[in-house]
Amino acid sequence: MTHLNMDKVVRCGLNQSRRAVRMLTVTFAVFLASAAGFAHAQVQLDNTIKKVETFVNAEGDVERRLVDANSVVPGDELQYTVRFTNNGSQSVDAGSIVITDVVPAHTEYLDGTAFGAGTQIWYSVDGEMYAPPNKLTVVNDGVEMLASAKDYRSIRWTFAPALDPGDSGYVSFNVRLK
């Protein structure tokens, strides 16, 4: 609806007097404001993938570095980083941002790699029930046992602070390509 209104005003602005052009400017500004206020994507997520490469440095020590994941083969370690940004004009409630990411098919989560400053990190073995690692179980051959990192199918980060307009943070986790 908003779009149709603007379209109408633009045509009007092209054909009418300077007053009408001023009207257009005002209307357009109102449109922008309403678009921002109306926006669903007050929190924006930007997902990136990198490959973790090990190399031997000049001192002969093995180091790790992130490189573009242009070429991946089984056995490679990959790192997903999701940056979350408040693009809106209002603060996002403390404790309300919950980011969920699925461990991709053909990969397995690498224990201890999930990271997120100011977040509580829970995991799931079925994509439905989330719990901390010491409370997450699987059933193998009828025996319930503590789930291992390889069992995790998805990860959930709950960001504790409020997120003010313009602020951002990130979460990340590593997997190995099977």
Add this chain to the structure above:
Amino acid sequence: MIARTQFNFMRQQIGIFMLACGGLFGASSSHAIGTDAGVNISNTATATFSVNGATQTPVNSNTVQTIVDELLDVVVVDANSGPVAVGAGATGAILQFTVTNNGNGNEVYRIIAEDDVNEGGFDPLLNQLYIESNGLPGLQIGGDTPYVPGSGDPLLAEDSILTVYVQSDLPPGLVQGDNGDIQIRAIAQTILDATGGLDNPDDPLWPVPGTSYATLGDGGGTAVVGTSADINALLLRTQGRYQVSEAVLSIDKTAVSIVDPFGGNTIVPGSVITYELALRVVGSGVAQSVQVSDVLPAELAYQPDTLIVAGVAEDDDFAPAGVDNSGFDEASNTLLIETGDVAGGAADIVISFDAAIR
């Protein structure tokens, strides 16, 4: 000492047969070890949040996608379980190797044999390579496929295993204990294509692991050289060894007849298979205190009183102890046959027995 070595060799032959026998009964010879080349690895994150206590519409991230490249990894293994004993002046002596495509794509491999790699030993005279193709254990000339590297190089599906036989003659003038080696290596067609035909890892231009070749991978993606090409731990190359022995034992095991419960010859539970083991000693010496043991797989039940050694029925027990050392040990599902000393060149000693499929 000689007898012991040959006894071990004999056990190896039986072991090789049993491996093949296991295949017959459905044992898997390969398993998937890596995500296929060309698979798209995709990831999208989602977030829920609220503003002023009002839950907002959840948001998705952009979706990141990465296509799995082809990993070029091949492992060549000496399948002879140690040096293969051969008589001095032997002809047509066989070495056996396996070539396994440990990569994640289909790849053609060129299999190259070298017969002049043995430092301080003799050079076998390489006759012919064969590729296992008829499904029967061991080389059957006329059954398995003769192979010339560069012509009809085999396509190996990912995780598949190929058996390669090397047939050689031995040069004259050898004595007991002389060693002669054959080296086998498998070179990916992609590396041959990318390097203009480079087929020797000793070449200074040989690609290091991690080298990638755009568009040359299975399915048109990138191909990446795997760790099996690492010159410091070269898994794509190995050696097998002939060792000259004055008396060489061999055993050929064959299933000479199959009778199923319906009077036919299908392999089903209840079918009775008659096996024949032909024990042969070649060379100028005597194989001493020869004992044959044949461990039957769990799927096979020995049929009582069917053991025949060199045409003479042999009872199943081991009584009197220390005198009768041939029979069937039920606890280990194993046949034990003692033939004593066997001179090189003597007629084959044929052992037969029946076993039923459980």
